[in-house]
Amino acid sequence: MRTIAIKLILLLLLPLLALAVYAPDAAAAAPAMKHPVEVEAPVICSQCHQDWKAAMDHTAEFGKLRHKFMAFQNKQACGVCHVESFCADCHTQEESLKPSDKYKGSPERELPHRGDYLNQHKIDGKINPASCMKCHGRQNNERCAICHR
């Protein structure tokens, strides 16, 4: 317990030290960063941006391929348009409804586990188990445990 407490204190001190050195006057804080204009789907950032923001184009493969790299490197950019529950719809620790059940009215979204995935996962899971591991290896695996005891 003591070790944990020391580590937590050190972790607290690090960002506070960084903020103390580099952050501006807190009293002059600005509103949270939000996209200045309303954006409608499909979100094609390159229609307006020609810099790195163009890489955020929400094209067909963005959901299943590119968005994870953006989030791992620059999650605050996601927060310009999305609230955190948008991530938690899929990246959850305990879930009672499949994302594809919650959003049946959005069939264009690349949501996993449509249809008979109970049987299909036995094939996909053997071909590429790492794809399952990303969401179910360490969390959100209550349903896995029903059979995989």
Next chain:
Amino acid sequence: MKTTGKKTWEKVRGPAICIVSAVALLTLMALPSAANAATLAGNSHTYLQSREGTDGSNLMPLIEYLDLTVQDLGSESISLHFGGWLGYDVQDESFGLDKNKDKSIQYGYVSYRAKEHNAVVNLGRVMVFEGVAAERLDGIYARTDIAGGFGISVFGGSSSILNDEPADNMTYGGRLSHQSAGLYTIGLSYLKQEKNSLAFREEGGIDLWVRPVNKVELMGRSSYNADTKGWMEHAYYLVLGPFDKLRFNTEVSHISYEDYFAGITTNAFKLTPGGPLDPKEKVDILGEEVFYSINANWAVSVDYKKYGYDIAGSASYYGAKATFTKPKAYSAGISIHKMDGENERLQYDEYRIYATKKMDKLDVTLDLLDVKYKEAINDVTNAYSASVAAGYALTEKLKIGLDVEYAKNPDFDKEVKALAKVDYSFDLGSGAGKPKEGK
């Protein structure tokens, strides 16, 4: 002493989130001037589902998902964020026999955000996505840009996933990054997880995003397992385009099962010699996707992915898709894919067609999915589902919907699932900083 400390820690861990939230709300209430400036916005999603369990039980869970954000909490730089769900069994044990499984706090934290330098400190149940870390912690997350294009983030706390474990657990780590805006971002990250004061996971990683010239992007990461002393994964993607109407995505990945499937919390990934997946297996994945936008509405794509194993035989997955999109009016798509594993048991064909149409306040969706297994499962080779979803916006903030799905598959001769839902978004205060609906 250690046991006492452990019990104390376990007892306070859960309530700590509530206390943090309560303190924030009390602060809001205690400061009239601040309360006047504060805004509260969020979304409520209420679902009532009816479905049959594989054991014949009739399940009818009622689930309330709630997310809310309080902005300008006393100061414009402080906000409160919460997201979670609560379930109730209308019939049978929809959430299993464990009563702790009928609710979940996905996140709940107080956030301080500085005016500049992307400086953020989050305290509570936080979601951390930083390099090798994709964690949900009861603790702290902080990041800031520092001089010379460098950025630093640190996190630490108790993994909410391991809360049920009868032991202390602690996760901590961080990421140091450097970027040249628009050209590259490179990061070095580290994560260590302890369970009962013993190392459970220790990982390091390199993440990379490079855009050397316009329309050329390379992104990916490599993860190293310090416990098994081996590289878990190298996963890199090259994105080219759009060149006129063409866009190319190339994937190159390598995964070492022994190093990758470590520090797991489910037996599903406990690989054992002689089992269906050899723990010594290594796989190289090579994939290519080509997208072609015919015009503003129509697009087609083809994709191919090759799996090359050290021990098992190879496999491939390939197919094509066509989509039609007219914002706020229509969306439709048709796709066909084939999974071609080393034997008939690992092969299937997948067909899907969907369409959704929006008419003023009403939207209707039809989705058909058919999977043909090469080798029968429970004497069934053809599994299909057909779903119809309808939604109606009563007001700008209140929408109701009903989905019905009919399916036939190896587990059910006839499966009918229904889902009724009520979506409500709320916004109290000035409206500034109103979070968008989750899409």
